[in-house]
Amino acid sequence: MPRTPNSSPQTLSVLAALLAEPSRWRHGYELSKETGLASGSLYPILMRLTQQGMLEAEWQSPVAPGRPARHAYRLTSGGVALARTRLAERDRHSAPAQARPAMRVAW
Amino acid sequence: MVTASETPTSVSGSVVRRCARAILTRAVRRGAARGGVxxxxxLAEMEEARTDVEAIRWAAGGLWVSWRERTGRVGIVAAVFGWLFGGGWIRRLAVVAVLLVGLALLIHQFVLTVVYVPSVTMEPGVRAGDRVLVDRVGFRLTGLDVGDTIVVSPMGSGYTLRVVGLPGDELACRDGKLFRNGSPANEPYLAADTTTECQAVAVPDGHVYLLGDNRASARDSRVDGPMAEDKVAGRVVTRVSAAD
Structure with missing residues (x-):
């Protein structure tokens, strides 16, 4: 069965976090906290989504002297559409999976 | 230059955190003023980590990100992992089972293995027909010692002998006893009435001198001379099953 791109649970959790406030620029660290993904898992996903044009990235100038410029991300319009589609698919698929244990009990 | 008097939110931080940042900086920039995006x-998010442990984990992931970005290998490893573990739980279970069997076979082949001992050379400790557990790696790390029971290559023959002399040792036999460097060897593994006959010998570099515990009938270094250490195939850990 061919796998749908951008449908892994990790990618979905990133999309969900970004879709919560689609207009706000988000930083890697807070996304990591929100999704529970380590930097080594999170950034490759951000890299891929950016390459695919689902995400736009920009360097934000430092908030205080001595602090580094930070890289920030938000979904493009294509990204918003993708996130909605994938998350809806997930919810459709997870519903029957939750019903299964109940059926076993019924046997 | 940042000084210690600045606030805790400054670019300073604990030694652990500074080391983590320094390592990641070096990996990302590799001497240049700026590394990949x-x-x-x-790297720019390093300051957000609240604890040292978090900083280390963040930096460790950063090393991986930087490596992937630089080599452009966007996912050989990730693709393989995704393919192996991305399926349903049945496939995941099957993959794990296959990997475990493969691992067990590798361990059995190269790390620990059980061999059948066909010979009487090591009686009474190991009798013909016993099976022994053989360590094939550990002895290379720790080196051999006097008293070790080893398996002579080729592997699978199960021909076992005991190390009684290491490189540089002077061995001799007097009154039916083995002497190592002038002192009587302590050989608690021998049967009570054992007598040892041998020619005086100095063990050359890279060789070990081997005797069977069954001194009367073993074919060992007294006949074949000291054996090159790289011919040792393994060290017997323990006997796992006795002859019927």
Whole structure:
């Protein structure tokens, strides 16, 4: 069965976090906290989504002297559409999976 | 230059955190003023980590991100992992089972293995027909010692002998006893009435002198001379099953 791109649970959790406030620029660290993904898992996903044009990235100038410029991300319009589609698919698929244990009990 | 008097939110921080940042910086920039976009992005978030442990984990992930960005290998490892573990739980279970069997076979082949001992050379400790557990790696790390029971290559023959002399040792036999460097060897593993006959010998570099515990009938270094250490195939750990 061919796998749908951008449908892994990790990618979905990133999309969900970004879709919560689609207009706000988000930083890697807070996304990591929100999704529970380590930097080594999170950034490759951000890299891929950016390459695919689902995400736009920009360097934000430092908030205080001595602090580094930070890289920030938000979904493009294509990204918003993708996130909605994938998350809806997930919810459709997870519903029957939750019903299964109940059926076993019924046997 | 940042001084220690600045606030805790400054670019300073604990030694652990500074080391983590220094390592990641070096990996990302490799001497240049600035590294790749994604490596720099991870680096810029280092200040957000609240604890040392978090900082280390963040930096460790950053090393991976930076490596991927630089080599452009966007996912050979990730693709393989995704393919192996991405399926349903049945496939995941099957993959894990296959990997475990493969691992067990590798361990059995190269790390620990059980061999059948066909010979009487090591009686009474190991009798013909016993099976022994053989360590094939550990002895290379720790080196051999006097008293070790080893398996002579080729592997699978199960021909076992005991190390009684290491490189540089002077061995001799007097009154039916083995002497090592002038002192009587302590050989608690021998049967009570054993007598040892041998020619005086100095063990050359890279060789070990081997005797069977069954001194009367073993074919060992008294006949074949000291054996090159790289011919040792393994060290017997323990006997796992006795002859019927």
């Amino acid at each position: 994604w490596g720099e992005a991870v």
